[in-house]
Every structure is written in C-alpha cells, then in structure tokens.
Amino acid sequence: MPTPPPAARRPAVTPMAFVRAMVRAYERRGLDPSAALREAQITPSALRRADARITAAQMETISGLAMQQLDDEALGWFSRRLPWGSYGMLCRASITSPQLGLALQRWCRHHRLLTEDIVLHLATDGAAARLWIEERRDLGEMREICCVTLLRYVHGFACWAIDSRIPLREVHFPFPAPRHRDAYPVMFPGPVRFRMPHAGLVFDAAYLALPLRRDERALQAMLQRALPLTVLQYRRDRLLAQRVREALHADTAGLADAAAVAAALNVSVRTLHRQLRDEGCSLQQLKDEARRARATELLERSRRPIKQIAAAVGFRNEKSFARAFAGWTGVAPSAWREGVRR
Structure with a gap:
C-alpha cells in the first residue's frame, strides 16, 4: 500500500467553512481557485460537505496559495x-x-x-x-x-x-x-x-x-x-511556576499531587516537572511554600484547632503536619501561634 501524503496522515480538525470563505474571495476577484484546491488536496465533493474538515497542513497550503494568488493576506475580509x-x-x-x-x-x-x-x-x-x-x-x-x-x-x-x-x-x-x-x-x-x-x-x-x-x-x-x-x-510556559503558585494558593488541600496540579493547569505531569525544573524549582518546593503560607495564615488569624489546620493545608494527620511545619520554621505549630499572640 502506498504511503499517504503528510496532509492525509494528520488529524483533520479545521472546518471546511474556512476554505469556502477563501473560495468566495477568489470568486469576488473573478479568479479560479481550483488549482490551489488541488494543491491542498481538497476535492470538490469535500468542499461541498458542510461537516468536512481539513488538516493543518492542508490549511497552510490553501491559505498560502490564496494569499499570494489574491495578493491579499486578509483573504477578502x-x-x-x-x-x-x-x-x-x-x-x-x-x-x-x-x-x-x-x-x-x-x-x-x-x-x-x-x-x-x-x-x-x-x-x-x-x-x-x-x-x-x-x-x-x-x-x-x-x-x-x-x-x-x-x-x-x-x-x-x-x-x-x-x-x-x-x-x-x-x-x-x-x-x-x-x-x-x-x-x-x-x-x-x-x-x-x-x-x-x-x-x-x-x-x-x-x-x-x-x-x-x-x-x-x-x-x-x-x-x-x-x-x-x-x-x-x-x-513551554515561562510563567508556569507562578501559575502553579497561584493554583496552590487557591486550593492548597485540593491539589494534593502532581496529577491534580497538572490537570488544573492543562499540562501533562511530565511537562509540569520538566518545565519547573527548567525554571529552577520543583513542585514539592512550591507545595511547601503554599502550605507554609496557608498554615501560618490560619495559625495567626484563626482559632481553629491544629488538626483542622493540618487538613486544610493538605496533611493527613496532625503529626505529619507538625513535623513538616517544624522543618519549615524551626518551631511547632502551637509554638508559632503562641509566639504570634504574645
């Protein structure tokens, strides 16, 4: 079986309605679009179908030819x-x-x-x-x-x-x-x-x-x-680290793992880790930043029990929260709260 041309191997998602608009631009100028359509592998029957789609490669071909043949980069708009x-x-x-x-x-x-x-x-x-x-x-x-x-x-x-x-x-x-x-x-x-x-x-x-x-x-x-x-x-998203910070700040407990963060930002887990590494940080660092900021805010501005604060910032139990908090600040959550109130 012969190898299909590149345009045929790629997903066709671009609406044929856009090609029909280009054809109307040709008609307004009294020009024939058939050669450009053949070059882009767009058949007359496909052109007439309301639900037809073309590939990105086909769209690039027909657009480029139309712009040059019409001498109009706006294609008649x-x-x-x-x-x-x-x-x-x-x-x-x-x-x-x-x-x-x-x-x-x-x-x-x-x-x-x-x-x-x-x-x-x-x-x-x-x-x-x-x-x-x-x-x-x-x-x-x-x-x-x-x-x-x-x-x-x-x-x-x-x-x-x-x-x-x-x-x-x-x-x-x-x-x-x-x-x-x-x-x-x-x-x-x-x-x-x-x-x-x-x-x-x-x-x-x-x-x-x-x-x-x-x-x-x-x-x-x-x-x-x-x-x-x-x-x-x-x-590549050169502001990905900042977007991760904002997402974690808005939902510290809900975005508990890399999959949840990646889904919230519409990227893959692999891309998330790779791009954060390129920016010189890690997801764990950003999660720790967000958890520490949220935890200290709750300790300082509320009277909620330590157990509730631990859950609010994404920890399964008070003990693991206390251990992490001491690692961030050098003191236990209760000692931090007492220090603020003195």
Missing part, C-alpha cells in the same frame, strides 16, 4: 487588499520591543495602517490582559474567518516572540456558536464563549512583562513559514 508581506511588516514593527506588552501595543497601533475596517485593542484589568477586535464595518460572511484568523495570528506571534505558551483564560466571539463549534477548543485552548460583544482573548497580564526572545534573524526564518504559528501550540 476587508474593503481593501492587504498586499503580500503586510503582516510581516507588523512583525518587524513589533520585534524590536523590549517586552511583549509593548510589542502587542505596536501591533495594534500599526494594524490601523493596514485597514480601518477593524481596530485591535489591548488593555489590562488587574491581573488579566485583554486583546479584542472592534469591528467598524460589517464583515458579512467573512466575519468568522476574519475574527478567528486575526486572533490566531496575534496569539501565535505573541507565543513565538517570547518563546512561551500563553494560556488563554477565555476566548470570545461575537457570533452564535457555529455547527463546527467543536473545532474551537482545538484552535483556542481555553474556555470559548460565543455571542459576546467583541472577538478577543483574555490571558494573564504577567506575560506582557516578559522580554522578547527573538531577533531579526529569527524573524526572517519565521516569516518563511509564518502560517504554522496559527496552529502551533507551544508546550
């Missing part, structure tokens, strides 16, 4: 074409920024030089950062592919620029859930909400302070195959 290289210009305008926050601000600001049909905004609200799309023109049948692709572009660039996964707290879209809504969690790992005021991403604002780790040479290499950034899910 906007009232004017964005010539080939437009989004590369945005990358170049942002890559010299010292931190991600400034890079994204520049991205949003310079995007208005390409089109005024939409405006990108970046703002922070406490610990959360929000990047959203303000629509200033009716995007019509191109609305979904425009919002999805723009958000994936900017998220992909941000992850690449800091060489880190940026977990998404929420992803918003202003339209009703499409019939292919099951593809959205694959495209956007994180809670997805439809019928929202704007399309946008919500993530931890701490990522905005991370330095960019790419230079002009890396940018040149990336732009040779920039489209995979919209499907590449970075495994």
Whole structure:
C-alpha cells in the first residue's frame, strides 16, 4: 500500500467553512481557485460537505496559495487588499520591543495602517490582559474567518516572540456558536464563549512583562513559514511556576499531587516537572511554600484547632503536619501561634 501524503496522515480538525470563505474571495476577484484546491488536496465533493474538515497542513497550503494568488493576506475580509508581506511588516514593527506588552501595543497601533475596517485593542484589568477586535464595518460572511484568523495570528506571534505558551483564560466571539463549534477548543485552548460583544482573548497580564526572545534573524526564518504559528501550540510556559503558585494558593488541600496540579493547569505531569525544573524549582518546593503560607495564615488569624489546620493545608494527620511545619520554621505549630499572640 502506498504511503499517504503528510496532509492525509494528520488529524483533520479545521472546518471546511474556512476554505469556502477563501473560495468566495477568489470568486469576488473573478479568479479560479481550483488549482490551489488541488494543491491542498481538497476535492470538490469535500468542499461541498458542510461537516468536512481539513488538516493543518492542508490549511497552510490553501491559505498560502490564496494569499499570494489574491495578493491579499486578509483573504477578502476587508474593503481593501492587504498586499503580500503586510503582516510581516507588523512583525518587524513589533520585534524590536523590549517586552511583549509593548510589542502587542505596536501591533495594534500599526494594524490601523493596514485597514480601518477593524481596530485591535489591548488593555489590562488587574491581573488579566485583554486583546479584542472592534469591528467598524460589517464583515458579512467573512466575519468568522476574519475574527478567528486575526486572533490566531496575534496569539501565535505573541507565543513565538517570547518563546512561551500563553494560556488563554477565555476566548470570545461575537457570533452564535457555529455547527463546527467543536473545532474551537482545538484552535483556542481555553474556555470559548460565543455571542459576546467583541472577538478577543483574555490571558494573564504577567506575560506582557516578559522580554522578547527573538531577533531579526529569527524573524526572517519565521516569516518563511509564518502560517504554522496559527496552529502551533507551544508546550513551554515561562510563567508556569507562578501559575502553579497561584493554583496552590487557591486550593492548597485540593491539589494534593502532581496529577491534580497538572490537570488544573492543562499540562501533562511530565511537562509540569520538566518545565519547573527548567525554571529552577520543583513542585514539592512550591507545595511547601503554599502550605507554609496557608498554615501560618490560619495559625495567626484563626482559632481553629491544629488538626483542622493540618487538613486544610493538605496533611493527613496532625503529626505529619507538625513535623513538616517544624522543618519549615524551626518551631511547632502551637509554638508559632503562641509566639504570634504574645
């Protein structure tokens, strides 16, 4: 049996609806998309099927060909074409920024030089950062592919620029859930909400302070195959230790082992241990930090019995808690409480 082509060997999850939108862009320009469809191994019968899906490799092929043949990196979304290289210009305008926050601000600001049909905004609200799309023109049948692709572009660039996964707290879209809504969690790992005021991403604002780790040479290499950034899910998370601290602080007793912590952060146990090691710490150290902080808080601010405090911070019995607490502080829990009250 012959070996199937790479596009056929990978899972097909990208909705065919996005390809049909590209075909409409060809039709508006009076051009024939058939050659590009053949190159991407998309048959006419598959194109007509409402439930059909394509692979990431097929999406990269059809998107790249369509952008070049239409000379429009926006693929017909906007009232004017964005010539080939437009989004590369945005990358170049942002890559010299010292931190991600400034890079994204520049991205949003310079995007208005390409089109005024939409405006990108970046703002922070406490610990959360929000990047959203303000629509200033009716995007019509191109609305979904425009919002999805723009958000994936900017998220992909941000992850690449800091060489880190940026977990998404929420992803918003202003339209009703499409019939292919099951593809959205694959495209956007994180809670997805439809019928929202704007399309946008919500993530931890701490990522905005991370330095960019790419230079002009890396940018040149990336732009040779920039489209995979919209499907590449970075495994490395340069703020994983901080996210573990926050999770343990919120649920010290509930996150009792590595499996529970990994599940709460949507990573594998192996990845959790490896990335914490890369950051110079261990899960046990972070658990001890969280337990000590919670235990001392309860000892100082409550009159709860030591046995209850032990359970509240994840210990099976008072004896093991007392032994651990003495190792952290040099004194027993009861002595710590007495010392605070003197």
